[in-house]
Amino acid sequence: MAINEFTYSKIPAEAETLRVEVRQFLSQTLSDYPPVLRAQSWMGFDAHFSQALGRKGWLGMALPKAYGGSQAGFFARYVISEELLAAGAPVSAHWIADRQSGPLINKFGTPAQKDRYLPAICRGESYFCIGMSEPNSGSDLASIKSTATRDGDGWRLNGQKVWTTNAHHSHYMIALLRTGEKQAARHEGMSQFIVDLSLPGITVRPIRDLAGGEHFNEVFFDNVYLPGDGLIGTEGKGWDQVTAELAFERSGPERFLSSMALIKTMIDAIGSRPDALQAAEIGRLTARLATLRNMSLAVTAQLADGANPAWAASCVKDLGNVFEQEIPELAQRLLDIEPRQQGGGDHARVLAYLMQMAPSFSLRGGTREILRGIIARGLGLR
Known part of the structure; x- marks a missing residue:
């Protein structure tokens, strides 16, 4: 384990200057946006809002100018993301494409793939989902069974993905599929593909959650023909590419700001004269919150340096999920306000929503058990 995994990293002045303009934009754009919708934040889908961010130049912040970044x-990008999440902005439409699919394509894609996909991502017009988890596999990606087999110049896809966020709204999926026989080494024989979700043979089935929303999905591939240019990166190197991608997914401020709307309504309800407790x-x-933010910024610095901070990113996600999931319980201890789906005040409705959503925080992006296995390996304990 490296000693300096979480070295303090200050946001550079040129990036910090973006904050004032972003806050002004959000204050005007979301002036009448209710707290219960702010609670959805990076699960709230609004294509028009994402396209407005694209016009401001706030998507693809880390992507080359040649492709619209x-x-x-x-x-x-961290400053933009932090302000959007703190305000509870509806960022779900562009979020995965901007956070990880765009950087993945930029790092591993061919020039033709970059020309095709990155400009639309930067405009907030092209939406991606991530096809990793499968039934009977969970977060153990090495056990996936969905396949991509050679068929002439292309590929034939068969299998199923599950817990795929926003697949029902997305244009494309970055899918991890088995392209070779299962090897003695569990992490070999897998590849990544850019899959157009409008192709014949693909079925997307939303999964309704406790709060009545549909964010997760099942996705079925039934003998789907994918052209040869769907392969991204190197055949058989999907595991290495996925671990690099997961560092983007697990380390950002969304891993500890999902309950921010509840913190705000709780403080408003307590008022200016809190009791001692x-x-x-x-x-x-x-x-x-300050500690998690500093840890997340340390990972951002490693990503900026081209590193693959999988261990550190797993720490941020695991600790961030614990933090997020405790807030609804704490809110009930500090205030005698019952959660209400209908009626009641802002705090009661936000509390009800996040009580139902909080269990999913430690599912999306990798379960707690998988993350702690990664952390244990990073500490040399397994």
């Missing part, structure tokens, strides 16, 4: 770097707990939340 601003080439401003990972810290600039309320003041102490809000102080603890603030300290933990």
Whole structure:
């Protein structure tokens, strides 16, 4: 394990200057946006909002200018993302494409793939989902069974993905599929593909969650023909590419800001004169939030340096999920306000929503058990 995995990393001044303009934009654009919708944040889908961000140049911040990005770097993207999430903006439409699919294509894609996909991602017009988990596999990606077999100049896809966020809204999926016989080494024989979800033979079936929303999906591949240019990166190197991609997915501020709307309504409901318990707990939340933010920024610095901080990113996600999931419970201890799906005030409705959504926080992006296995290996314990 490297000693300096979480070296303090300050946001560069040129990136920090974006914050004021972003806050002004959000204040105007979301002036009448209710707290219960802000609670959905990076699960809230609004294509028009994403396209407005694209017109501002706030998508593809780390992508080259040649493909429509601003080439401003990972810290600039961090500032934008942090402000969007803190405000509870509806960012789901572009989120996965901007966070990980775009950088993945930029790193491993062919020039033709970059020309085809990256400009539309930067405009907020092209939406991606991630096809990793499968039935009976969960977060154990090495056990996937869905296949891509050679068929002339292309590929034939068969199998099923599950827990695929936003597949029902997405244009494309970056899918991890088995392209070779299962090897003695569990992580060999897999490849990644860019799959057009409008192709014949693909069925997307939404999974309704406890709060009544449809964010997760099942996706079925029934003898789907994919042209040869669907392969991204190197055949058989899918595992290495996926671990690099997961560092983007697991380390960002969305891993500890999902319950931010509830923190805000809780503080508003407590008011300016908290009792001793309320003041102490809000102080603890603030300290933990600051710590998680600094850890996330340390991972951002590693990504900016071209590293693959899988271990550190797993720490951020695991600790961030614990933090997010504790907030609804804490809110009920500090205030005598019951959760209400209908009626009640803003705090009651936001509390009800996040109580139902919080269990999913430690599912999406890798379960707690898988993350702690990665952390144990990073510490040399297994």
